[in-house]
Amino acid sequence: MADLMWAPWRKKYVASPSDEGCIFCIKPQEKKDRKNYILRRAKYSFALLNLYPYNNGHIMIAPYRHAATLSALKPCERNELWNMVVVFEEILQNALNPHGFNIGLNVGKAGGAGFDEHLHIHIVPRWSGDTNFMPVLADIKVIPESMESVYQVLTAEMRKRGGSAGKTKRSRKKRA
Numbered sequence: 001m002a003d004l005m006w007a008p009w010r011k012k013y014v015a016s017p018s019d020e021g022c023i024f025c026i027k028p029q030e031k032k033d034r035k036n037y038i039l040r041r042a043k044y045s046f047a048l049l050n051l052y053p054y055n056n057g058h059i060m061i062a063p064y065r066h067a068a069t070l071s072a073l074k075p076c077e078r079n080e081l082w083n084m085v086v087v088f089e090e091i092l093q094n095a096l097n098p099h100g101f102n103i104g105l106n107v108g109k110a111g112g113a114g115f116d117e118h119l120h121i122h123i124v125p126r127w128s129g130d131t132n133f134m135p136v137l138a139d140i141k142v143i144p145e146s147m148e149s150v151y152q153v154l155t156a157e158m159r160k161r162g163g164s165a166g167k168t169k170r171s172r173k174k175r176a
């Protein structure tokens, strides 16, 4: 199922890291978070929009460290990574109101990872009935406007939660 899940964009996605090096190492180093659609930098990990989204709001969470497996991460890195997943599940829920999610990671080429050298967790919002246009999405080109608007909606939601877009804290969230 995971293989089917990520297959549509894997072909394109795999093409870029081999040309440019590891995007999960390069993008955080560039300090161009807006251009790279980096949503949040935490201590050990960061969140960014996938340039080749499987669906609107497709996010990836990755450690800064070039590690290929969960077991290669230190407990503190692993904990923060999964905390980020939880936080972004909530941010996506509030911002885009999806009906569900696919959340997961592919470890190793045999596990279906398009780029298997640097671990990353996918969070893909899902809406009832969106399976109908998946084949269409498979060949879709990146539309900068839609990436930009998703980025803006998510950073606005992050600001609502308190703090800057880059430093949200769950504990600070207040509901009326």
Ligand SMILES: [Zn+2]
Pocket (backbone or CB within 6 Å): 022, 023, 024, 025, 026, 065, 066, 067, 117, 118
């Ligand atoms: Zn890397």
